[in-house]
Amino acid sequence: MTKAQFISPEQLMQYSEMVVNRFIAKRSIPFREKEDVQMYIVEKFILKQQKIESSFLGKSKVSTYCFAVLNRMCLEVIRKEIKHWNLSDEDKHPDSIAMGFNSEENAVVNDEIRNLDKVIQLFFEEAPKVKLFIALYYRLDIKESDINNYDSNYKEDNLLEVFDLNKDINKAELFDAFAYAINSVEQKRIKADAVRMWLNKIIGILIKRLNTGSRAQYDKDSFQILFEYYYLKESDKQMGLKKVMTLLMVILWILGI
Amino acid sequence: MDIRHLTEQEIATYAEYLNEGTLDKISSEEKEHIKNCDACNNEIIAVADILEQMHKSVVEESITNNIGLNISKKKSVINYTLIGIAASIILAAVIIMLLSEKEASIKPRIADQQAIEQDIYTPVIDSNSTEEVVVDVTEKEELEITIPDVIEEEELLAYICNDDLEQLSARYNTALRGDIEITTDSIVEIAAGTPYMLQWNTSEAGEEFIIEIYDNKAQLIIEESVHNSYEIRSELKEGLYYWKLINSDFDLLFCGKIIIR
Numbered sequence: 001m002t003k004a005q006f007i008s009p010e011q012l013m014q015y016s017e018m019v020v021n022r023f024i025a026k027r028s029i030p031f032r033e034k035e036d037v038q039m040y041i042v043e044k045f046i047l048k049q050q051k052i053e054s055s056f057l058g059k060s061k062v063s064t065y066c067f068a069v070l071n072r073m074c075l076e077v078i079r080k081e082i083k084h085w086n087l088s089d090e091d092k093h094p095d096s097i098a099m100g101f102n103s104e105e106n107a108v109v110n111d112e113i114r115n116l117d118k119v120i121q122l123f124f125e126e127a128p129k130v131k132l133f134i135a136l137y138y139r140l141d142i143k144e145s146d147i148n149n150y151d152s153n154y155k156e157d158n159l160l161e162v163f164d165l166n167k168d169i170n171k172a173e174l175f176d177a178f179a180y181a182i183n184s185v186e187q188k189r190i191k192a193d194a195v196r197m198w199l200n201k202i203i204g205i206l207i208k209r210l211n212t213g214s215r216a217q218y219d220k221d222s223f224q225i226l227f228e229y230y231y232l233k234e235s236d237k238q239m240g241l242k243k244v245m246t247l248l249m250v251i252l253w254i255l256g257i
Numbered sequence: 258m259d260i261r262h263l264t265e266q267e268i269a270t271y272a273e274y275l276n277e278g279t280l281d282k283i284s285s286e287e288k289e290h291i292k293n294c295d296a297c298n299n300e301i302i303a304v305a306d307i308l309e310q311m312h313k314s315v316v317e318e319s320i321t322n323n324i325g326l327n328i329s330k331k332k333s334v335i336n337y338t339l340i341g342i343a344a345s346i347i348l349a350a351v352i353i354m355l356l357s358e359k360e361a362s363i364k365p366r367i368a369d370q371q372a373i374e375q376d377i378y379t380p381v382i383d384s385n386s387t388e389e390v391v392v393d394v395t396e397k398e399e400l401e402i403t404i405p406d407v408i409e410e411e412e413l414l415a416y417i418c419n420d421d422l423e424q425l426s427a428r429y430n431t432a433l434r435g436d437i438e439i440t441t442d443s444i445v446e447i448a449a450g451t452p453y454m455l456q457w458n459t460s461e462a463g464e465e466f467i468i469e470i471y472d473n474k475a476q477l478i479i480e481e482s483v484h485n486s487y488e489i490r491s492e493l494k495e496g497l498y499y500w501k502l503i504n505s506d507f508d509l510l511f512c513g514k515i516i517i518r
Binding site for chain 2: 018019022052055056057059060061063064065067068069071072075111114115118119121122123124125126205208209212213
Protein backbone atom coordinates (compact mmCIF):
# COMPACT_ATOMS: atom_id res chain seq x y z
CA MET A 1 0.00 0.00 0.00
CA THR A 2 1.56 3.34 -0.99
CA LYS A 3 1.82 6.26 1.39
CA ALA A 4 -0.70 8.24 -0.64
CA GLN A 5 -3.31 5.50 -0.41
CA PHE A 6 -3.13 4.79 3.32
CA ILE A 7 -4.02 8.24 4.69
CA SER A 8 -3.97 11.69 3.14
CA PRO A 9 -2.25 14.65 4.86
CA GLU A 10 -5.64 16.34 5.34
CA GLN A 11 -7.05 13.24 7.03
CA LEU A 12 -3.96 12.98 9.26
CA MET A 13 -4.43 16.59 10.37
CA GLN A 14 -8.15 16.04 10.99
CA TYR A 15 -7.66 12.81 12.96
CA SER A 16 -4.83 14.22 15.07
CA GLU A 17 -6.91 17.29 15.90
CA MET A 18 -9.84 15.11 17.01
CA VAL A 19 -7.60 13.02 19.28
CA VAL A 20 -5.92 16.05 20.84
CA ASN A 21 -9.26 17.85 21.29
CA ARG A 22 -10.56 14.94 23.29
CA PHE A 23 -7.65 15.13 25.72
CA ILE A 24 -8.12 18.88 25.97
CA ALA A 25 -11.81 18.37 26.79
CA LYS A 26 -10.75 15.90 29.48
CA ARG A 27 -8.25 18.51 30.62
CA SER A 28 -5.34 16.10 30.29
CA ILE A 29 -3.67 18.50 27.86
CA PRO A 30 -3.80 22.26 28.40
CA PHE A 31 -5.39 24.19 25.57
CA ARG A 32 -2.28 26.33 25.07
CA GLU A 33 -0.32 23.16 24.20
CA LYS A 34 -2.81 22.03 21.54
CA GLU A 35 -0.84 23.03 18.46
CA ASP A 36 2.47 21.74 19.81
CA VAL A 37 1.05 18.37 20.78
CA GLN A 38 -0.80 18.03 17.48
CA MET A 39 2.30 18.84 15.43
CA TYR A 40 4.39 16.47 17.52
CA ILE A 41 2.11 13.47 16.94
CA VAL A 42 1.66 14.31 13.23
CA GLU A 43 5.44 14.41 12.74
CA LYS A 44 5.91 11.20 14.67
CA PHE A 45 3.18 9.52 12.59
CA ILE A 46 4.85 10.58 9.33
CA LEU A 47 8.25 9.35 10.52
CA LYS A 48 6.85 5.97 11.50
CA GLN A 49 4.27 5.72 8.72
CA GLN A 50 5.91 2.77 7.00
CA LYS A 51 5.92 0.71 10.18
CA ILE A 52 2.41 1.87 11.03
CA GLU A 53 1.16 0.82 7.61
CA SER A 54 2.84 -2.58 7.79
CA SER A 55 1.26 -3.23 11.22
CA PHE A 56 -2.22 -2.58 9.85
CA LEU A 57 -3.87 -5.98 9.39
CA GLY A 58 -7.16 -4.78 7.93
CA LYS A 59 -9.17 -5.98 10.95
CA SER A 60 -10.62 -2.52 11.43
CA LYS A 61 -11.17 0.60 9.38
CA VAL A 62 -8.05 2.58 8.50
CA SER A 63 -9.43 5.64 10.29
CA THR A 64 -10.04 3.68 13.50
CA TYR A 65 -6.54 2.25 13.37
CA CYS A 66 -5.08 5.73 12.89
CA PHE A 67 -7.08 6.98 15.86
CA ALA A 68 -5.64 4.18 17.99
CA VAL A 69 -2.09 5.00 16.88
CA LEU A 70 -2.49 8.75 17.39
CA ASN A 71 -4.21 8.22 20.74
CA ARG A 72 -1.33 6.11 22.01
CA MET A 73 1.14 8.74 20.81
CA CYS A 74 -0.83 11.38 22.71
CA LEU A 75 -0.71 9.28 25.88
CA GLU A 76 3.06 9.05 25.58
CA VAL A 77 3.29 12.84 25.27
CA ILE A 78 1.08 13.31 28.31
CA ARG A 79 3.17 10.87 30.37
CA LYS A 80 6.34 12.79 29.49
CA GLU A 81 5.05 16.33 29.71
CA ILE A 82 2.40 16.26 32.46
CA LYS A 83 4.92 17.22 35.10
CA HIS A 84 5.85 20.32 33.10
CA TRP A 85 2.31 21.43 32.44
CA ASN A 86 0.63 23.53 35.08
CA LEU A 87 -3.02 22.95 34.36
CA SER A 88 -5.39 25.59 35.68
CA ASP A 89 -8.96 26.73 35.06
CA GLU A 90 -7.69 29.00 32.28
CA ASP A 91 -6.80 25.90 30.32
CA LYS A 92 -10.46 24.92 30.07
CA HIS A 93 -11.43 24.04 26.53
CA PRO A 94 -13.06 26.98 24.75
CA ASP A 95 -16.43 26.12 23.25
CA SER A 96 -15.40 27.14 19.76
CA ILE A 97 -12.98 24.26 19.41
CA ALA A 98 -15.49 21.71 20.66
CA MET A 99 -15.79 19.35 17.69
CA GLY A 100 -18.16 17.32 19.79
CA PHE A 101 -16.24 17.60 23.04
CA ASN A 102 -17.78 20.91 24.10
CA SER A 103 -18.09 22.20 27.60
CA GLU A 104 -21.81 22.91 27.79
CA GLU A 105 -23.20 21.34 30.91
CA ASN A 106 -25.52 18.82 29.28
CA ALA A 107 -22.93 17.79 26.74
CA VAL A 108 -20.38 17.17 29.52
CA VAL A 109 -22.85 15.00 31.44
CA ASN A 110 -23.75 13.13 28.25
CA ASP A 111 -20.07 12.57 27.52
CA GLU A 112 -19.52 11.19 31.02
CA ILE A 113 -22.60 8.97 30.80
CA ARG A 114 -21.42 7.64 27.45
CA ASN A 115 -18.01 6.98 28.97
CA LEU A 116 -19.53 5.16 31.92
CA ASP A 117 -21.58 2.98 29.59
CA LYS A 118 -18.45 1.97 27.69
CA VAL A 119 -16.56 1.21 30.90
CA ILE A 120 -19.42 -1.03 32.08
CA GLN A 121 -19.70 -2.74 28.66
CA LEU A 122 -16.03 -3.72 28.93
CA PHE A 123 -16.94 -6.05 31.77
CA PHE A 124 -18.33 -8.20 28.96
CA GLU A 125 -20.51 -11.04 30.29
CA GLU A 126 -20.38 -9.51 33.76
CA ALA A 127 -21.74 -6.17 32.50
CA PRO A 128 -25.46 -6.93 33.14
CA LYS A 129 -24.62 -8.12 36.66
CA VAL A 130 -22.51 -5.02 37.38
CA LYS A 131 -25.23 -2.67 36.12
CA LEU A 132 -28.02 -4.43 37.98
CA PHE A 133 -26.24 -4.81 41.30
CA ILE A 134 -25.00 -1.21 41.37
CA ALA A 135 -28.52 0.02 40.57
CA LEU A 136 -29.89 -2.13 43.40
CA TYR A 137 -27.15 -0.96 45.72
CA TYR A 138 -28.13 2.67 45.03
CA ARG A 139 -31.85 1.76 45.50
CA LEU A 140 -32.86 2.86 41.99
CA ASP A 141 -36.08 1.72 40.24
CA ILE A 142 -35.00 -1.46 38.58
CA LYS A 143 -36.13 -2.37 35.08
CA GLU A 144 -37.32 -5.91 34.56
CA SER A 145 -35.28 -5.98 31.36
CA ASP A 146 -32.08 -5.54 33.41
CA ILE A 147 -33.03 -8.49 35.63
CA ASN A 148 -33.76 -10.49 32.48
CA ASN A 149 -30.35 -9.56 31.03
CA TYR A 150 -28.70 -10.95 34.15
CA ASP A 151 -30.88 -14.04 34.41
CA SER A 152 -33.31 -15.04 31.68
CA ASN A 153 -34.99 -17.42 34.17
CA TYR A 154 -35.49 -14.66 36.71
CA LYS A 155 -39.16 -15.54 37.26
CA GLU A 156 -38.42 -19.14 38.10
CA ASP A 157 -35.56 -18.02 40.34
CA ASN A 158 -37.90 -15.59 42.17
CA LEU A 159 -35.56 -12.68 41.57
CA LEU A 160 -38.45 -10.20 41.39
CA GLU A 161 -39.25 -11.02 44.98
CA VAL A 162 -35.59 -11.13 46.02
CA PHE A 163 -34.91 -7.72 44.49
CA ASP A 164 -38.10 -6.12 45.73
CA LEU A 165 -36.87 -2.79 47.06
CA ASN A 166 -40.27 -1.81 48.38
CA LYS A 167 -39.43 -3.93 51.37
CA ASP A 168 -37.73 -2.02 54.11
CA ILE A 169 -34.34 -3.72 54.35
CA ASN A 170 -30.96 -2.59 55.59
CA LYS A 171 -27.61 -2.96 53.79
CA ALA A 172 -26.83 -6.29 55.45
CA GLU A 173 -30.13 -7.76 54.30
CA LEU A 174 -29.52 -6.29 50.83
CA PHE A 175 -26.21 -8.15 50.51
CA ASP A 176 -27.89 -11.30 51.81
CA ALA A 177 -30.35 -10.95 48.94
CA PHE A 178 -27.46 -10.42 46.49
CA ALA A 179 -25.73 -13.54 47.75
CA TYR A 180 -28.94 -15.56 47.44
CA ALA A 181 -29.40 -14.31 43.85
CA ILE A 182 -25.81 -15.07 42.80
CA ASN A 183 -25.90 -18.53 44.37
CA SER A 184 -29.20 -19.34 42.60
CA VAL A 185 -28.23 -17.98 39.22
CA GLU A 186 -24.50 -18.76 39.07
CA GLN A 187 -24.54 -21.96 41.11
CA LYS A 188 -22.01 -20.58 43.59
CA ARG A 189 -21.71 -20.73 47.33
CA ILE A 190 -20.73 -17.27 48.42
CA LYS A 191 -21.67 -15.24 51.43
CA ALA A 192 -23.00 -11.71 51.73
CA ASP A 193 -19.57 -10.42 52.79
CA ALA A 194 -17.97 -11.68 49.59
CA VAL A 195 -20.62 -9.89 47.55
CA ARG A 196 -20.01 -6.67 49.49
CA MET A 197 -16.26 -6.87 48.81
CA TRP A 198 -16.84 -7.66 45.13
CA LEU A 199 -19.25 -4.75 44.67
CA ASN A 200 -16.91 -2.28 46.39
CA LYS A 201 -14.05 -3.47 44.17
CA ILE A 202 -16.18 -3.06 41.03
CA ILE A 203 -17.22 0.48 42.01
CA GLY A 204 -13.55 1.26 42.72
CA ILE A 205 -12.50 -0.01 39.29
CA LEU A 206 -15.22 2.04 37.61
CA ILE A 207 -14.19 5.21 39.42
CA LYS A 208 -10.53 4.64 38.60
CA ARG A 209 -11.24 4.08 34.91
CA LEU A 210 -13.44 7.13 34.70
CA ASN A 211 -10.71 9.21 36.32
CA THR A 212 -7.85 7.93 34.12
CA GLY A 213 -6.86 10.45 31.45
CA SER A 214 -9.37 12.90 32.78
CA ARG A 215 -9.24 15.82 35.13
CA ALA A 216 -12.63 14.74 36.46
CA GLN A 217 -11.90 13.14 39.80
CA TYR A 218 -14.87 11.12 40.84
CA ASP A 219 -15.28 9.90 44.37
CA LYS A 220 -17.94 7.49 45.63
CA ASP A 221 -20.54 10.22 46.10
CA SER A 222 -20.10 11.89 42.71
CA PHE A 223 -19.92 8.48 41.06
CA GLN A 224 -23.29 7.60 42.59
CA ILE A 225 -24.79 10.78 41.08
CA LEU A 226 -23.31 9.98 37.67
CA PHE A 227 -24.62 6.40 37.81
CA GLU A 228 -28.11 7.59 38.72
CA TYR A 229 -28.09 9.95 35.71
CA TYR A 230 -26.87 7.11 33.53
CA TYR A 231 -29.51 4.65 34.71
CA LEU A 232 -32.33 7.20 34.51
CA LYS A 233 -31.34 8.28 31.01
CA GLU A 234 -31.57 4.69 29.81
CA SER A 235 -35.05 4.46 31.36
CA ASP A 236 -36.07 7.68 29.57
CA LYS A 237 -35.01 6.25 26.21
CA GLN A 238 -37.12 3.17 26.78
CA MET A 239 -40.04 5.34 27.97
CA GLY A 240 -39.76 7.47 24.84
CA LEU A 241 -40.03 4.41 22.66
CA LYS A 242 -42.93 3.13 24.77
CA LYS A 243 -44.72 6.47 24.35
CA VAL A 244 -44.40 6.31 20.57
CA MET A 245 -45.67 2.71 20.53
CA THR A 246 -48.58 3.64 22.82
CA LEU A 247 -49.49 6.55 20.55
CA LEU A 248 -49.48 4.27 17.52
CA MET A 249 -51.65 1.69 19.34
CA VAL A 250 -54.19 4.40 20.23
CA ILE A 251 -54.32 5.59 16.62
CA LEU A 252 -54.86 2.04 15.37
CA TRP A 253 -57.61 1.51 17.96
CA ILE A 254 -59.36 4.70 16.83
CA LEU A 255 -59.19 3.48 13.25
CA GLY A 256 -60.78 0.26 14.40
CA ILE A 257 -57.90 -1.93 13.25
CA MET B 258 6.39 -11.96 33.51
CA ASP B 259 5.72 -9.01 31.17
CA ILE B 260 2.12 -8.29 30.53
CA ARG B 261 1.34 -8.20 26.83
CA HIS B 262 -0.73 -5.13 26.21
CA LEU B 263 -2.99 -4.83 23.20
CA THR B 264 -1.52 -3.58 19.91
CA GLU B 265 -2.94 -0.51 18.16
CA GLN B 266 -4.65 -2.82 15.64
CA GLU B 267 -6.31 -4.74 18.45
CA ILE B 268 -7.33 -1.53 20.20
CA ALA B 269 -8.91 -0.29 16.95
CA THR B 270 -10.70 -3.58 16.32
CA TYR B 271 -12.12 -3.86 19.83
CA ALA B 272 -13.16 -0.21 19.83
CA GLU B 273 -15.28 -0.92 16.75
CA TYR B 274 -16.73 -4.01 18.44
CA LEU B 275 -17.61 -1.89 21.48
CA ASN B 276 -19.51 0.64 19.35
CA GLU B 277 -21.23 -2.08 17.33
CA GLY B 278 -22.18 -4.07 20.45
CA THR B 279 -20.33 -7.17 19.20
CA LEU B 280 -17.93 -7.67 22.09
CA ASP B 281 -18.62 -11.39 22.00
CA LYS B 282 -16.23 -11.58 19.04
CA ILE B 283 -13.32 -11.00 21.43
CA SER B 284 -11.66 -14.16 22.73
CA SER B 285 -12.04 -15.01 26.42
CA GLU B 286 -8.28 -14.56 27.02
CA GLU B 287 -8.34 -11.06 25.60
CA LYS B 288 -11.49 -10.28 27.54
CA GLU B 289 -9.78 -11.32 30.76
CA HIS B 290 -6.84 -9.02 29.98
CA ILE B 291 -9.08 -6.06 29.08
CA LYS B 292 -11.10 -6.51 32.28
CA ASN B 293 -7.97 -6.39 34.38
CA CYS B 294 -5.81 -3.90 32.48
CA ASP B 295 -6.73 -0.25 33.04
CA ALA B 296 -4.41 1.00 30.28
CA CYS B 297 -5.85 -1.17 27.49
CA ASN B 298 -9.35 -0.65 28.82
CA ASN B 299 -8.96 3.14 28.63
CA GLU B 300 -7.42 3.08 25.17
CA ILE B 301 -10.33 1.07 23.78
CA ILE B 302 -12.81 3.46 25.37
CA ALA B 303 -10.93 6.52 24.07
CA VAL B 304 -10.85 5.27 20.47
CA ALA B 305 -14.51 4.18 20.65
CA ASP B 306 -15.42 7.61 21.97
CA ILE B 307 -13.58 9.41 19.16
CA LEU B 308 -15.27 7.18 16.56
CA GLU B 309 -18.66 7.92 18.01
CA GLN B 310 -18.01 11.65 17.94
CA MET B 311 -16.78 11.47 14.36
CA HIS B 312 -19.92 9.65 13.21
CA LYS B 313 -22.09 12.08 15.13
CA SER B 314 -20.37 15.05 13.41
CA VAL B 315 -20.82 13.47 9.98
CA VAL B 316 -24.53 12.79 10.61
CA GLU B 317 -25.16 16.28 11.96
CA GLU B 318 -23.31 17.85 9.04
CA SER B 319 -25.30 15.88 6.48
CA ILE B 320 -28.57 16.82 8.16
CA THR B 321 -27.57 20.49 8.15
CA ASN B 322 -26.54 20.34 4.50
CA ASN B 323 -29.57 18.43 3.30
CA ILE B 324 -32.30 20.05 5.32
CA GLY B 325 -30.61 23.30 6.19
CA LEU B 326 -31.61 23.14 9.84
CA ASN B 327 -29.72 24.28 12.86
CA ILE B 328 -27.83 21.29 14.31
CA SER B 329 -29.21 21.99 17.75
CA LYS B 330 -32.77 21.50 16.43
CA LYS B 331 -32.14 17.95 15.18
CA LYS B 332 -34.03 16.35 18.08
CA SER B 333 -37.08 18.59 17.60
CA VAL B 334 -37.08 17.69 13.89
CA ILE B 335 -37.32 14.02 14.83
CA ASN B 336 -40.11 14.80 17.33
CA TYR B 337 -42.06 16.88 14.78
CA THR B 338 -41.60 14.14 12.20
CA LEU B 339 -43.16 11.59 14.55
CA ILE B 340 -46.05 13.98 15.27
CA GLY B 341 -46.46 14.61 11.53
CA ILE B 342 -46.65 10.88 10.81
CA ALA B 343 -49.28 10.42 13.51
CA ALA B 344 -51.30 13.39 12.20
CA SER B 345 -51.13 12.03 8.62
CA ILE B 346 -52.48 8.66 9.74
CA ILE B 347 -55.39 10.35 11.56
CA LEU B 348 -56.14 12.60 8.57
CA ALA B 349 -56.12 9.62 6.20
CA ALA B 350 -58.55 7.80 8.51
CA VAL B 351 -60.93 10.80 8.56
CA ILE B 352 -60.87 11.06 4.74
CA ILE B 353 -61.59 7.35 4.39
CA MET B 354 -64.53 7.66 6.82
CA LEU B 355 -65.97 10.64 4.94
CA LEU B 356 -65.70 8.87 1.59
CA SER B 357 -67.43 5.79 3.05
CA GLU B 358 -70.33 7.95 4.29
CA LYS B 359 -70.75 9.58 0.87
CA GLU B 360 -70.86 6.20 -0.84
CA ALA B 361 -73.40 4.99 1.70
CA SER B 362 -75.69 7.97 0.96
CA ILE B 363 -75.77 7.23 -2.81
CA LYS B 364 -76.80 3.61 -2.33
CA PRO B 365 -80.31 4.32 -0.93
CA ARG B 366 -81.04 6.49 -4.03
CA ILE B 367 -80.27 3.53 -6.22
CA ALA B 368 -82.62 1.49 -4.00
CA ASP B 369 -85.26 4.18 -4.63
CA GLN B 370 -84.76 3.65 -8.36
CA GLN B 371 -85.68 0.04 -7.85
CA ALA B 372 -88.77 1.19 -5.95
CA ILE B 373 -89.76 3.32 -8.97
CA GLU B 374 -89.57 0.25 -11.15
CA GLN B 375 -91.90 -1.55 -8.75
CA ASP B 376 -94.33 1.41 -8.86
CA ILE B 377 -94.58 1.12 -12.62
CA TYR B 378 -95.80 -2.41 -12.36
CA THR B 379 -98.13 -1.85 -9.41
CA PRO B 380 -101.72 -1.51 -10.63
CA VAL B 381 -103.26 1.92 -10.03
CA ILE B 382 -106.07 1.68 -7.56
CA ASP B 383 -109.38 3.10 -8.83
CA SER B 384 -110.81 4.99 -5.88
CA ASN B 385 -114.38 4.54 -7.20
CA SER B 386 -114.17 0.82 -7.57
CA THR B 387 -115.34 -1.38 -4.74
CA GLU B 388 -113.44 -4.33 -5.97
CA GLU B 389 -110.59 -5.47 -3.92
CA VAL B 390 -107.41 -5.09 -5.87
CA VAL B 391 -105.01 -7.93 -5.43
CA VAL B 392 -101.46 -7.39 -6.45
CA ASP B 393 -100.18 -10.50 -8.12
CA VAL B 394 -96.52 -10.82 -7.40
CA THR B 395 -95.96 -13.64 -9.86
CA GLU B 396 -97.39 -11.57 -12.66
CA LYS B 397 -94.86 -8.94 -11.89
CA GLU B 398 -92.03 -11.35 -12.22
CA GLU B 399 -93.17 -12.38 -15.66
CA LEU B 400 -93.17 -8.80 -16.88
CA GLU B 401 -90.40 -7.97 -19.18
CA ILE B 402 -87.98 -5.51 -17.71
CA THR B 403 -87.57 -2.68 -20.16
CA ILE B 404 -84.86 -0.87 -18.30
CA PRO B 405 -81.53 -1.51 -19.93
CA ASP B 406 -79.11 -3.61 -17.93
CA VAL B 407 -76.36 -1.08 -18.13
CA ILE B 408 -77.46 2.41 -17.25
CA GLU B 409 -75.10 5.32 -17.57
CA GLU B 410 -74.62 7.12 -14.31
CA GLU B 411 -76.01 10.35 -15.75
CA GLU B 412 -79.21 8.61 -16.89
CA LEU B 413 -79.59 6.97 -13.52
CA LEU B 414 -79.32 10.28 -11.75
CA ALA B 415 -82.24 11.66 -13.86
CA TYR B 416 -84.54 9.05 -12.31
CA ILE B 417 -83.53 9.48 -8.69
CA CYS B 418 -86.52 10.49 -6.55
CA ASN B 419 -86.75 13.81 -4.81
CA ASP B 420 -87.63 13.15 -1.18
CA ASP B 421 -89.84 16.20 -0.65
CA LEU B 422 -91.77 15.81 -3.89
CA GLU B 423 -92.17 12.08 -3.26
CA GLN B 424 -93.80 12.79 0.08
CA LEU B 425 -96.07 15.36 -1.56
CA SER B 426 -97.17 13.04 -4.37
CA ALA B 427 -97.85 10.24 -1.87
CA ARG B 428 -100.10 12.60 0.11
CA TYR B 429 -102.20 13.46 -3.02
CA ASN B 430 -102.63 9.92 -4.22
CA THR B 431 -106.41 9.97 -3.86
CA ALA B 432 -106.64 12.43 -6.73
CA LEU B 433 -109.66 14.03 -5.24
CA ARG B 434 -109.76 17.31 -3.51
CA GLY B 435 -112.84 19.35 -3.24
CA ASP B 436 -114.61 19.50 -6.59
CA ILE B 437 -111.61 18.43 -8.64
CA GLU B 438 -111.26 14.89 -9.96
CA ILE B 439 -107.94 13.98 -11.51
CA THR B 440 -108.53 11.48 -14.22
CA THR B 441 -104.86 10.97 -15.05
CA ASP B 442 -102.90 8.29 -13.18
CA SER B 443 -100.88 9.50 -10.24
CA ILE B 444 -97.78 7.97 -11.87
CA VAL B 445 -97.59 8.30 -15.62
CA GLU B 446 -94.99 6.63 -17.79
CA ILE B 447 -94.57 7.81 -21.32
CA ALA B 448 -92.03 7.32 -24.09
CA ALA B 449 -89.72 10.20 -24.82
CA GLY B 450 -90.95 12.40 -27.63
CA THR B 451 -94.54 11.24 -27.17
CA PRO B 452 -97.08 13.91 -26.12
CA TYR B 453 -99.37 13.08 -23.23
CA MET B 454 -102.46 14.81 -21.83
CA LEU B 455 -102.84 15.41 -18.12
CA GLN B 456 -106.56 15.75 -17.41
CA TRP B 457 -108.94 16.57 -14.58
CA ASN B 458 -112.59 17.30 -14.14
CA THR B 459 -113.83 20.48 -12.55
CA SER B 460 -117.30 21.57 -11.53
CA GLU B 461 -116.87 25.07 -12.83
CA ALA B 462 -116.39 25.45 -16.53
CA GLY B 463 -113.67 27.81 -17.51
CA GLU B 464 -112.02 27.69 -14.08
CA GLU B 465 -108.40 28.62 -14.29
CA PHE B 466 -105.60 26.57 -12.79
CA ILE B 467 -101.84 26.71 -12.72
CA ILE B 468 -99.77 23.69 -13.65
CA GLU B 469 -96.16 23.40 -12.54
CA ILE B 470 -93.71 20.77 -13.70
CA TYR B 471 -90.52 20.08 -11.73
CA ASP B 472 -87.55 17.87 -12.49
CA ASN B 473 -86.22 15.42 -9.89
CA LYS B 474 -83.94 18.09 -8.50
CA ALA B 475 -87.04 20.14 -7.59
CA GLN B 476 -86.18 22.70 -10.27
CA LEU B 477 -89.26 24.38 -11.81
CA ILE B 478 -89.21 23.73 -15.55
CA ILE B 479 -92.71 24.65 -16.73
CA GLU B 480 -95.38 26.94 -15.24
CA GLU B 481 -98.55 27.61 -17.21
CA SER B 482 -102.13 28.70 -16.78
CA VAL B 483 -104.52 25.98 -17.83
CA HIS B 484 -108.16 25.00 -17.61
CA ASN B 485 -108.90 21.29 -17.39
CA SER B 486 -106.05 19.70 -19.26
CA TYR B 487 -102.41 20.10 -20.11
CA GLU B 488 -100.37 18.44 -22.82
CA ILE B 489 -96.91 17.28 -21.74
CA ARG B 490 -94.47 18.55 -24.31
CA SER B 491 -92.48 16.13 -26.35
CA GLU B 492 -89.26 18.05 -25.78
CA LEU B 493 -89.03 16.97 -22.13
CA LYS B 494 -85.93 14.77 -21.74
CA GLU B 495 -85.93 11.28 -20.28
CA GLY B 496 -86.16 11.32 -16.53
CA LEU B 497 -88.45 11.64 -13.56
CA TYR B 498 -90.71 14.70 -13.20
CA TYR B 499 -93.37 15.90 -10.80
CA TRP B 500 -96.42 17.98 -11.69
CA LYS B 501 -98.55 20.16 -9.44
CA LEU B 502 -102.05 21.44 -10.01
CA ILE B 503 -102.80 24.72 -8.23
CA ASN B 504 -106.07 26.64 -8.20
CA SER B 505 -106.56 30.36 -8.48
CA ASP B 506 -106.42 30.66 -4.70
CA PHE B 507 -102.97 29.10 -4.87
CA ASP B 508 -104.16 25.97 -3.15
CA LEU B 509 -102.26 22.86 -4.13
CA LEU B 510 -104.84 20.45 -5.49
CA PHE B 511 -102.71 17.59 -6.71
CA CYS B 512 -99.14 16.34 -7.14
CA GLY B 513 -98.31 13.53 -9.53
CA LYS B 514 -95.29 11.85 -11.12
CA ILE B 515 -94.27 11.59 -14.76
CA ILE B 516 -91.61 9.17 -15.95
CA ILE B 517 -90.29 9.76 -19.42
CA ARG B 518 -88.24 7.00 -20.97
